[in-house]
Amino acid sequence: MSNQQNTTSVTTGVYRTAESVSPRHPDKLCDQISDAILDAYLLEDPFSRVAVDVAGGHGSIFVVGEVTSKATSVNIPEIVRRIVGPRLNDTPYEVIERVVAQSPEIAQGVDAGGAGDQGIMVGYATNETPEHLPLEYVLARNLNKYLYEQWPHDGKTQITTLDGVVVAIVASFQHAQKSELTARIHEWIAQEPLASVNDDSLALHVNPAGDWEVGGFDADSGLTGRKLAVDNYGPRVPLGGGAFSGKDGTKVDRSGAYIARLIAVEYLKKHKASEVFVYLAYAIGYPHPVEATVIIDGVQKQIKGYDLTPEGIIKKLNLRTPAFEQRARYGHF
Numbered sequence: 001m002s003n004q005q006n007t008t009s010v011t012t013g014v015y016r017t018a019e020s021v022s023p024r025h026p027d028k029l030c031d032q033i034s035d036a037i038l039d040a041y042l043l044e045d046p047f048s049r050v051a052v053d054v055a056g057g058h059g060s061i062f063v064v065g066e067v068t069s070k071a072t073s074v075n076i077p078e079i080v081r082r083i084v085g086p087r088l089n090d091t092p093y094e095v096i097e098r099v100v101a102q103s104p105e106i107a108q109g110v111d112a113g114g115a116g117d118q119g120i121m122v123g124y125a126t127n128e129t130p131e132h133l134p135l136e137y138v139l140a141r142n143l144n145k146y147l148y149e150q151w152p153h154d155g156k157t158q159i160t161t162l163d164g165v166v167v168a169i170v171a172s173f174q175h176a177q178k179s180e181l182t183a184r185i186h187e188w189i190a191q192e193p194l195a196s197v198n199d200d201s202l203a204l205h206v207n208p209a210g211d212w213e214v215g216g217f218d219a220d221s222g223l224t225g226r227k228l229a230v231d232n233y234g235p236r237v238p239l240g241g242g243a244f245s246g247k248d249g250t251k252v253d254r255s256g257a258y259i260a261r262l263i264a265v266e267y268l269k270k271h272k273a274s275e276v277f278v279y280l281a282y283a284i285g286y287p288h289p290v291e292a293t294v295i296i297d298g299v300q301k302q303i304k305g306y307d308l309t310p311e312g313i314i315k316k317l318n319l320r321t322p323a324f325e326q327r328a329r330y331g332h333f
Contacts, residue, residue, distance in 0.1 A: 013163045018137040018234030020144035022155040022173070023329040024215065026222025029084055030054040031231075031328040034224045034246025036079045037063070039322035042248070044071030046320035049102050049110065052246040054080075057221030059087065064098040065246065083325075088218050113311050114285035116250040120240035123260025123278030124233045125268040129194060132265050133333060136161045137234035139194060141330055143171065146188045151176045154215030165196045168203040174215035178207045231332050232257070240279070245328050249319030250310050252282045256289075259313045261333050263294065263303060273297045280308065287311070 021028055033054045041048035048069035055062045061080050077095040084093055102110075110116050125132040140159040147155060155173035159166060166189075173181055182204065189195050212219075225243025229235050241253040249255040260278040268276045273296050281291040287309040294303050307316065314320060 015160060015162050015167075016134065016136040016236055017158065017160040017168075018134065018140045018236070019156060019158040019170075019230065020137075020140040020330065021157075021227055021230055022144055022148045022153065024152065024154045024174070025156065025227075026057060026154070026217055026220045027224075027226040028222075028329065029217065030056055030222040030224040031227070031243075031245040032083050032325055033061070033063070033080055035324035035328040036083060037074065037076060038246055038248060038324050040074045040079060041067060041069045041071045042320060042322040044073065045069045048248060049116075049250055050246065050248045051102070051116075051251060052099065053224040053243075054246070055221065055223050056084070056093070057217045059091075059217075060094045060096060061217075062096045062098070065100075066102045067099050068102040084217060088214070093217070110250050110285070110310075113287045113309060115252045115256075115282040115287065115310055116247075116284070117242075117252065117282070118284045119242065119253055119256065119282055120291075121252065121256035121260045121278075121280045121282075122232075122238055122240040123257065123262070123264040123276075123280070124237045125261070125264035125276045127268065127274050131333075132268060134234050134236050135164060135194065136236070137331075139166065139192070140234070142192060142194070143169070143185070143188055145330065146192075147171060147173055147176070147181070147184060150184060151181075154219070165198060167198075167201055168205070170205040170208065172207050172209070172212070174212055176207070177211055182206045231328075233333065237277075240281075244332055245324070249314035249317070252280075252310060252313075255310055255313040255317070255319055256280045256282060256308075258317055258319070258332070259306065259308065262317070263306060267294050267296055271296050278303070 034052050037052050038050045041050050050067050052065035080095050128135045129138045136159050140157050144157040151173045153174035158170035160168035244254045247254045264276045264278045277295040279293050280289045289308050292303040
């Protein structure tokens with residue numbers, strides 16, 4: 001009997017992968033509808049409390065959630081149809097609304113200045129890119145934006161790096177022929193300052209399932225909050241809380257995540273660090289976080305000098321101003 005053991009080769013180096021989706025992707029359409037509804041309520045009543053989710057596809061758009069507001073002229077079907085546009089056969093989408101007032105038990109805690117829900121929020125910053133975001137995430141988003149300029153339709157991009165060098169690109173865009181899409185990707189590589197590429201080792205997967213004409217809600221269903229990694233920092237950074245879109249600033253899913261990002265960037269610059277993580281955790285109805293820690297290049301410290309109550313964050317970041325629909329298109333940071 002042989003004593004020889006099976007061995008596997010070990011590949012050195014660090015792989016990183018992130019994706020981005022276009023504003024016409026079904027999930028992103030739902031995010032934009034949720035935030036456009038939030039904007040409409042805040043425009044009339046800056047103190048509106050809004051938590052709206054959207055599910056859509058194949059002729060129907062379902063809007064459900066809780067709203068407490070003095071606004072009286074918000075037209076949800078009009079907002080939906082403005083963002084989605086007509087179907088392939090030019091017929092309008094059916095819009096089904098189920099929007100009610102906020103639960104009085106939840107409202108009681110928020111009235112006292114407490115958080116609208118429990119949750120954990122993660123903030124992040126890195127010195128890898130000018131945006132202080134992960135390199136693979138920025139590259140995937142930049143490519144997505146570049147392709148969307150020519151094909152403003154449903155689409156997705158994905159970038160894999162090895163030690164910072166792009167080794168794989170995946171791109172699928174509606175109404176784009178593979179040859180044209182490939183040429184556009186090479187144009188992007190040539191002009192993208194952050195893209196380090198070795199042409200001999202680059203794997204390109206362009207419309208890998210074939211060219212396609214039917215996309216958006218005609219091809220697939222969508223849901224608010226289903227692209228959380230795209231909305232945050234990509235899969236390298238852990239996710240804490242829930243979705244951002246459709247929620248006003250009393251919901252710490254959004255406000256806590258936003259201030260955590262701000263703190264991460266400020267600590268990164270202050271300490272000239274390579275990488276910063278921020279962790280905030282809240283209890284429903286309670287104003288102060290039960291955890292507020294920052295990890296600076298692996299060293300954990302307590303966060304000091306910030307008002308981390310929901311009301312304090314709302315004032316600091318001006319979250320009662322209606323400007324959320326645009327944030328829902330390509331990620332929030």
